[in-house]
Amino acid sequence: MDKSDKIIVGISIGDINGIGLEIILKTFEDKxxxxxxxxxxxGSNRVVSLHKKILNLENNIHGIPSVDKIVHGxxxxxxxxxxxxxxxLGKTTKEGGNYALKSLSAAVDxxxxxxxxxxxxxxxxKENIQSDEFNFPGHTEYLEANLEGKSLMILMTNELRIGLITGHIPVSQIASTITPELIKEKVEIMHRSLKQDFNINKPKIAVLGLNPHCGDKGVIGKEDDEIIRPTIEKIKETGKLVFGPYASDGFFGxxxxxxxxxxxxxxxxQGLAPFKALSFGNGVNFTAGLSKIRTSPDHGTGYDIAGKGIANHESFKEALFASIQIFNNRKELSELEANALKAK
Known part of the structure; x- marks a missing residue:
């Protein structure tokens, strides 16, 4: 690959008191x-240098004043x-949140x-980053507000991709938030993402139920029979391979x-508990549905182990590879579609 053809990966460093810089630097220890x-x-050369010193890491960092000055390699x-x-390190501070936002905002720009x-x-x-500029439950919602498209959080490994109909909302609001329109929207985003981001021509999608045992025919709630099941049947009529609802415990068990x-x-x-039980430390959080590609590791700031040099960087490395693969898949599909139009 020519250096000028290399994918440029923008990286926000996260909370400066957490394990973000450790997992970044460890990933790129391998040249x-x-x-x-x-x-x-x-971020900041001073902050990065401090983390390097504390963690005894040897990465060579090339400081630049702006993105157009990057050096490949x-x-x-x-x-x-x-x-x-x-x-x-290891503490949640307002300063930590402020500079996490500065990094994120510059990377998104x-x-x-x-x-x-x-x-x-x-x-x-998610608490110390809150401000006038960041009034969101998390990265996903912030990115949806700043980029084109409707988002879907997908937690993924090579074997499993789980998307969320509802995201960072209180449990008390889940049932009232789930509507036929929302289910259709999320199914459409996942269907499109599986095709363009993962090269799956005819994706099969499973939809989980809301209530225990999918409501047991109304004994434990009516949403599954009155909202979810009829909506799935309507979606099937469009030709999509969508199935369910499935009771979550049996589905994963x-x-x-x-x-x-x-x-x-x-x-x-409902989605993240089984996902992390099956793949914690190797999973990737992918924000599907947006005009741009964003991935992240499937864990938090790790304050309890920050600065100790024991953070596992595998999830971050997997997120890096996932972003590269998704970028290449989108590029390949775009080129195929362009060639198909020329052929006409």
Whole structure:
């Protein structure tokens, strides 16, 4: 691959008091990673140098004033801020949230301006990052507000992809939020993503039920029979291979998920609890449905192990490879469609 053809990966460093920089730096300790992409970190040379010193890491970081000055074959760092920042590893501080947002905002701007090809986000703390600029439950909602498209959070490995009908909302609001329109929207996003992002021509999608045992014919709730099942039948009429609703416990217990290309859970923990039980440490969070590609590791800030040098970087590395693969899949599909139009 010619250096100029390398995928440019924009990386937000997350909470400066967490394990974000550790998993980033550990990933790129292996110099072979620079053969796959050109990384661009958005942060501060002083903060990165402090983490390197504490963790005894030897990465060579190439500081640049702006993204257009990147050098392929190196770990690039855009200095988003120059002032001294107090780093308190393992602690949640307002300063930690403020600078996580500065990094994220700069990385998203570069993504919107096509200066980077994909975005890879290190973990943030959803409480200390809150501000006038970031008034969202998490990365997914922030990115949907800043990019084109409707988002769908997909947690994924090579064997399993779980999307969420509802995301970061209180349990008390789940049932009232689930509507035929919302189910149709999320199925459509997952169906399109499986085709364009994962090269699956005729994706099979499973939809989980809301209530225990899918309501047991109305004994434990009516939503499955009155909302979810009829909506699935309507979607089937469009030709999509959509099945369900399935009771979540039996669906995962019997490994029925292996028969599908994608699974849609009704709410956050219904999807993420089994996903993390099956794949914690190797999973990837992918924001499907948007005009740009964003992935992240499937874990949080790890305050309890920050600065100890024991954070596992496998999930971050998998997120990096996933973003590259999805970018290539989208590019390939775009080229195929362009050639098909020329042929006409």
């Amino acid at each position: 072979r990673m620079l053969e796959f992409c050109t990384p661009v970190l958005f 190196k770990i690039n760092l855009v200095n988003v801020w120059k002032e001294d920042v107090k780093v308190e 570069a993504l919107k301006n096509n200066q980077v090809d994909v975005l890879l986000t290190a973990p943030i703390n 019997s490994k029925n998920y292996t028969q599908f290309d994608g699974v849609l859970a009704m709410y956050h923990d």
